Each structure stands twice: as C-alpha cells, then as structure tokens.
Amino acid sequence: MSLQMELEHGRKALIVRLKGELDHHTADVVKSRMEDAIVSGDVRNVILSLRDLSFMDSSGLGVILGRYKQITAKGGKMVVCDVSPAVYRLFELSGLFKIVSVQENEKSAISSLEAV
Amino acid sequence: MSGANFMKLSFASRSENESFARVAVAAFVSQLDPTLNELTDIKTVVSEAVTNCIIHGYDNDPNGIVTIAAEIEGDTVRITVEDEGAGIADLEQARQPLYTSKPELERSGMGFTIMENFMDEVDVTSAPGAGTKIRMVKRIESKKALYN
Numbered sequence: 001m002s003l004q005m006e007l008e009h010g011r012k013a014l015i016v017r018l019k020g021e022l023d024h025h026t027a028d029v030v031k032s033r034m035e036d037a038i039v040s041g042d043v044r045n046v047i048l049s050l051r052d053l054s055f056m057d058s059s060g061l062g063v064i065l066g067r068y069k070q071i072t073a074k075g076g077k078m079v080v081c082d083v084s085p086a087v088y089r090l091f092e093l094s095g096l097f098k099i100v101s102v103q104e105n106e107k108s109a110i111s112s113l114e115a116v
Numbered sequence: 117m118s119g120a121n122f123m124k125l126s127f128a129s130r131s132e133n134e135s136f137a138r139v140a141v142a143a144f145v146s147q148l149d150p151t152l153n154e155l156t157d158i159k160t161v162v163s164e165a166v167t168n169c170i171i172h173g174y175d176n177d178p179n180g181i182v183t184i185a186a187e188i189e190g191d192t193v194r195i196t197v198e199d200e201g202a203g204i205a206d207l208e209q210a211r212q213p214l215y216t217s218k219p220e221l222e223r224s225g226m227g228f229t230i231m232e233n234f235m236d237e238v239d240v241t242s243a244p245g246a247g248t249k250i251r252m253v254k255r256i257e258s259k260k261a262l263y264n
C-alpha cells in the first residue's frame with residue numbers, strides 16, 4: 001500500500017496520522033475512514049498529522065477540505081500538524097491556511113485545542 | 117550537442133498508475149541531477165496532469181489510455197501528458213484557481229494552478245470530444261552545471 005493510516009481516539013480529538021503518499025488513488029480510503037470515524041464515533045475535533053507523508057497533490061487538498069467542512073459542520077475544529085515545506089506550499093497556493101489551523105506537532109495541536 | 121533525449125509511456129487510465137507515472141518521470145529527469153525540490157515539483161505536476169486525464173478526461177473509466185512523453189535538452193525538461201477523452205470546452209474557466217467541474221468528488225480545483233506555479237511554462241490544447249494535451253517546460257538548475 002502506498003498510504004497507511006492510523007486513527008487514535010484521543011481525549012480531545014480524533015488523531016489521524018497519514019504515512020506515505022496522498023493522491024487521488026489513496027484519497028478515497030482517507031475520506032471514507034475519516035468520514036466513518038467522525039460520523040460514528042464521539043468525535044468533536046480532528047488532528048491530522050502529516051509527519052510521515054512523503055507526497056501530496058491537490059487531491060489531498062480536496063480530501064482535507066472535505067473533512068474540515070464535515071467537522072466544522074458538527075461544531076468541531078480541525079488542526080493539521082507536522083506539515084512539510086512541500087505540503088506547506090500547496091496550502092499556501094490554495095488558501096487553505098486561512099481556514100485550517102496549522103500547528104508544529106501533535107503536542108502543540110492538542111494544546112491549541114485545550115486553550116479554547 | 118546531439119538531439120534531445122526522450123522517453124514515452126502509455127498506460128491504462130487507472131488511479132493506481134498515478135504514482136507509477138510520477139515516479140517514472142522523476143526517474144527520467146534524475147539524470148539532470150535536480151534538487152529534491154525540483155523533483156517534488158515534477159512529481160506533483162505529473163500527478164496533477166495524469167489525475168486530470170483519469171478523472172475528467174475519462175470520467176474514471178479505466179479503459180482509457182494516458183500518454184506521457186518527456187524530453188531533456190540541455191538543462192530543460194519538457195513533459196507532455198495527454199488523453200483521448202472528453203476534452204475541455206472552456207479552457208479559461210478550467211484554468212481558474214479553485215474551479216472544478218466535479219465538486220461532488222471533493223476536487224480542490226487547484227490542479228492547473230499548481231502546474232502553472234511549479235513549471236516555467238504550461239500550455240493546454242483541448243477540444244470537446246478530442247482529448248486534452250498538456251505541455252509543460254521547466255529549466256532544471258542542475259547541480260552538475262556548477263562543476264562542468
């Protein structure tokens with residue numbers, strides 16, 4: 001598999017860790033697994049960790065934006081952390097930075113949720 | 117200098133070939149000794165163009181054919197990605213940042229914008245029913261050039 005996903009139900013948020021390559025081919029499984037977890041679980045916020053993501057293109061932007069909309073519709077928040085320079089550039093180009101909160105790592109992502 | 121070096125690939129319009137396509141082009145371009153950033157740019161634009169052929173050109177039908185050609189001449193790489201699918205009626209609209217004709221598929225509409233930002237030149241030839249051909253050019257700041 002070119003993409004692995006790890007989901008952890010933390011106290012404050014569902015933590016989703018992506019490892020490998022996020023493109024159109026792998027976006028579907030990210031979409032459905034996150035969607036299911038958000039709908040069925042008692043999930044208020046989502047932390048998306050991209051530390052081990054080695055590749056992402058605009059299909060990744062689409063799936064991230066989709067989950068952002070889903071969680072904010074439930075009154076929750078989405079925080080993205082450990083963003084590589086390459087992914088950072090895609091966030092900048094698309095304006096995703098203006099709506100999604102970006103944190104350095106999981107720890108600061110969690111405390112950013114606690115601060116509110 | 118003798119003529120340009122080139123390669124050409126045709127493959128089925130299946131999403132699992134997106135990673136194959138970007139890795140193959142990156143491997144070909146590697147002979148120019150590009151930086152890691154340049155290689156990421158190339159992989160990303162190939163991924164965008166091939167994904168568009170599959171999703172938009174062939175409407176996710178796996179029976180289409182996507183063709184990539186790449187050419188190296190001096191420090192310049194030229195890449196073409198083409199399909200024989202639906203084609204684009206309004207090119208100007210298609211190239212607008214955030215425009216997508218398939219919002220229901222969670223497309224971001226950023227493919228063309230990324231290609232334009234990561235490459236030095238991008239041009240598109242397309243007509244409804246006659247497929248789409250994307251031609252992209254990038255000069256590689258070859259590390260080798262510093263020493264030769």
Ligand SMILES: Nc1ncnc2c1ncn2[C@@H]1O[C@H](COP(=O)(O)OP(=O)(O)O)[C@@H](O)[C@H]1O
Pocket residue numbers: 058164168169170172173174199201202203204210211215216217218223224225226227228229248
């Ligand atoms: N190969 C293609 N064949 C047909 N239409 C295309 C092709 N490539 C792009 N398009 C059109 O251009 C639009 C914008 O493409 P792009 O910027 O990559 O955004 P997205 O793929 O997210 O829709 C697409 O929504 C589609 O309508």
Ligand SMILES: [Mg+2]
Pocket residue numbers: 058164167168226227228
């Ligand atoms: Mg696209």
